[in-house]
Amino acid sequence: MFSSIRHGLFAALAGFTVLICLCYTGLALVISYVTEDMLVDRLLQREAAAISAHFHLRGEVKTPGDELIRVYRSVAALPPVVRAQVAAGRERAEISTDSGPHYHLRTLDLPAGSAPRRVYLLADARPLLVVSALFRDVGGVLVSVALGLIALALLLAYLLSRRLVAPLQVLAKEVRGLSRDQPIAFSARHRRDEIGFLADRLGSTIAELHSSLNREHAFTRDVGHELRTPLTVMNNILGQAESRPLAAQDVAQLLSGLDDIATTVDVLFALARAEHIAEETLDLRGCIEESLLRLLDDGAWEEGCLELQLPDHLAVRGNRHLAMLLINNCLGNALFHGGAGSRLRLAFADGVLSLGNTVDPARAGTTQGFLHGQNLLRRIATAMRWEIGFHAGATAYRVDIVPLRPH
Known part of the structure; x- marks a missing residue:
C-alpha cells in the first residue's frame, strides 16, 4: 500500500512521456506529408501560371518545363485512376496507386474565345516522396532511436518518481515504527517544503496524542491506586x-x-490537565504561607510547633495551582502522620525546600501511610520539572523539594 504512490507517479510520468512521444511523432509525420503535398502543389501552381501566360501570348499550350509534370488536353487521355476522379467532378486531387505512381491532379481552364479550353496537369510525385523513402531506407534506425529515447524517458520517470516519493516513504516508515514511549523526531521535519510542514505537524499531533493517552492511562491507574x-x-x-x-x-x-x-x-x-496549564514565575513563600494560614486557622498545630527559615521572597518557575496542591499535600501528610503535637520545620537552603516534621513513635500504626500519595506528589513535581525526595525515619519525616528557579 505504501509503494502505490510511487507506482502511481511512475505510471503517470511514463504515460505522459509516451503520450508526448506519440503526439510529436504523429505531428512530425503530418508535417512531413503536408510539406510534400505543398511542394508538389506549389510546382503545379507555378507550371499552371507559366502555361496560362504562354497560352495568353501565343495561343498554344506549352510543354511543362518540369519533366515530372505532363499536360493532358482531354479526359480520355488521362490514366484510368485519374479519369475516375475527374468523372467524379474533382478538379484537384491526390491519387495513390498500388502499381507505384503517385499522382497529383490540377485542372486548368485557359481563356479561348467564348468557351474556355480545359487542360489537365498531372504530376507523378514518386521522386519527391522523401518521407516514404526515408522510412523505407532508415526506418529501422528511426524506430530504434525512438524506442531508445522512450526507454530513457521511462528510466528518468522511474528515477524521478523514486526521488519525489522517497521522503514520503521514509516518513511513512518512521510513523509505522513509532512506539508510545519513543521520542518523535521525523527526519523530514527540517525540509522547507510541504513534506517538511507535514512531518512537523504530524509529529506534533502524534506527540499530543501520545501525551493524552499517557495522561489518560496514568489517570486511570492512579484512580484505582490512590x-x-x-x-x-x-x-x-x-x-x-x-x-x-x-x-x-x-x-x-x-x-x-x-x-x-x-x-x-x-x-x-x-x-x-497539566499540559494545558501555563507555566509562570510565582512566589513559593506566598503559597506556603497561604497553606499554613489555612491549617493554623483550623487549629492543626499548636503555638510554637512551627519553625520557618525561608527568604522573604522565593521566586520559582511553575504553575501556581500545582504548587499549591503540592504544598497542601505535603503539609497535610505531615499533620496526618505526625499528629497535632508534632513539630514542623520549613527551611530553604542551596535551592532545596525542606519540609520536616517529628513523628511520635507511639503512632507507628499510621506512619505506614507515608507511602500513600508519594506517586502523586512525584507526578506533580515532574509536571512542573521540579525534583522531590522523601526521607522517612522512626522519629522524623522529611520531604525535599528542588523547584525550578527563574533564569
Whole structure:
C-alpha cells in the first residue's frame, strides 16, 4: 500500500512521456506529408501560371518545363485512376496507386474565345516522396532511436518518481515504527517544503496524542491506586457501624478519608490537565504561607510547633495551582502522620525546600501511610520539572523539594 504512490507517479510520468512521444511523432509525420503535398502543389501552381501566360501570348499550350509534370488536353487521355476522379467532378486531387505512381491532379481552364479550353496537369510525385523513402531506407534506425529515447524517458520517470516519493516513504516508515514511549523526531521535519510542514505537524499531533493517552492511562491507574486506601478504610469503619455506634475517632477518620479523596481527585484532574496549564514565575513563600494560614486557622498545630527559615521572597518557575496542591499535600501528610503535637520545620537552603516534621513513635500504626500519595506528589513535581525526595525515619519525616528557579 505504501509503494502505490510511487507506482502511481511512475505510471503517470511514463504515460505522459509516451503520450508526448506519440503526439510529436504523429505531428512530425503530418508535417512531413503536408510539406510534400505543398511542394508538389506549389510546382503545379507555378507550371499552371507559366502555361496560362504562354497560352495568353501565343495561343498554344506549352510543354511543362518540369519533366515530372505532363499536360493532358482531354479526359480520355488521362490514366484510368485519374479519369475516375475527374468523372467524379474533382478538379484537384491526390491519387495513390498500388502499381507505384503517385499522382497529383490540377485542372486548368485557359481563356479561348467564348468557351474556355480545359487542360489537365498531372504530376507523378514518386521522386519527391522523401518521407516514404526515408522510412523505407532508415526506418529501422528511426524506430530504434525512438524506442531508445522512450526507454530513457521511462528510466528518468522511474528515477524521478523514486526521488519525489522517497521522503514520503521514509516518513511513512518512521510513523509505522513509532512506539508510545519513543521520542518523535521525523527526519523530514527540517525540509522547507510541504513534506517538511507535514512531518512537523504530524509529529506534533502524534506527540499530543501520545501525551493524552499517557495522561489518560496514568489517570486511570492512579484512580484505582490512590483512592483504594481511603475507600478501604472508610468501608471498614462503616462495616463496623452495623454492630456498634461510630465513635468520635471513627467519624474523624471518615472525614479525613473524605478530605483525602477530595484532595486526591483535585490532584488527579490537575495532572490530567497539566499540559494545558501555563507555566509562570510565582512566589513559593506566598503559597506556603497561604497553606499554613489555612491549617493554623483550623487549629492543626499548636503555638510554637512551627519553625520557618525561608527568604522573604522565593521566586520559582511553575504553575501556581500545582504548587499549591503540592504544598497542601505535603503539609497535610505531615499533620496526618505526625499528629497535632508534632513539630514542623520549613527551611530553604542551596535551592532545596525542606519540609520536616517529628513523628511520635507511639503512632507507628499510621506512619505506614507515608507511602500513600508519594506517586502523586512525584507526578506533580515532574509536571512542573521540579525534583522531590522523601526521607522517612522512626522519629522524623522529611520531604525535599528542588523547584525550578527563574533564569
